[in-house]
Amino acid sequence: MKITDPVMVRSLLRDGAAHYLAPFLHEDHSVSEAAELLRTPLTKVHYWVRSLCDAGLLHVVSEQPRKGRPIKRYRAIATEFVVPAEALPEDYFAGVMRRSNEDMIDALAAAAPEWVIGGDFRVSASSPTRGSQDRVLREGTGLAAVTHQSGCSLRITEDEARELAEEIRDLRDRWIARSADESDLERYQLDIALAPMPD
The missing domain is CATH 1.10.10.10 (Winged helix-like DNA-binding domain superfamily/Winged helix DNA-binding domain)
Structure with missing residues (x-):
């Protein structure tokens, strides 16, 4: 309706x-x-x-x-x-995404402070033209809770981006179907995004 x-x-x-x-x-x-x-x-x-x-x-x-x-x-x-x-307020979904990002940061900081707050910053290169930066745990430090956060930039075709977006949707939908929403199981937040970078 x-x-x-x-x-x-x-x-x-x-x-x-x-x-x-x-x-x-x-x-x-x-x-x-x-x-x-x-x-x-x-x-x-x-x-x-x-x-x-x-x-x-x-x-x-x-x-x-x-x-x-x-x-x-x-x-x-x-x-x-x-x-x-x-009929939606202006920039409604942008606001929802901002709140979701803040919720994810808060959840990661609460569940794995050793990852969000105490991780080390690393710059490396997988090839002479492919540099990357990420965070790593110090040796011997384990995560207190199951968490994951990562991001990267990709150089791919539009067709490949469509294929990747479809795979992400399938993955999300498969795990939504497995989720026991009415149970007392712990609730996890999952955010996945894909977009072309602005020039």
Whole structure:
């Protein structure tokens, strides 16, 4: 469903909106059922359900009578929401990417300070015309947590860049499919980017 209403757009763009909408996109749930699915406190899910209802993105599909207040069951008004580019705030995705980069730096610094803060800087060359700079751990220093961060520049054709982009998407999608999102497993952030360098 295409969304251009400013109230709905603002609600969809809030951090966490997709997470709290997820249980209601394909079937109806009560607040307590959604809280159990999301493994999140009932009060937090109740706050989000009320907020998403106020924005018009969720609606009550039925009420189960019981002593006291009936149990309301909610469902999203669509199974998917698309906000057209012209309805987004200016530079929306640039802001999202900046926040993602900051989150990744914070995550790396917290998980592996010996890598982010204490690593050594190295300049080397794999050939007389191919210099590189990177960071290395001092001998005998091990990483406290599983982390990886690397970057490089490549000289490749546009066709090769398309091939690489497809491989990256396949790799990402394969690991998303393996991710047990509803589990108590540790959450990792993965950022992968590819773009031609400006002149």
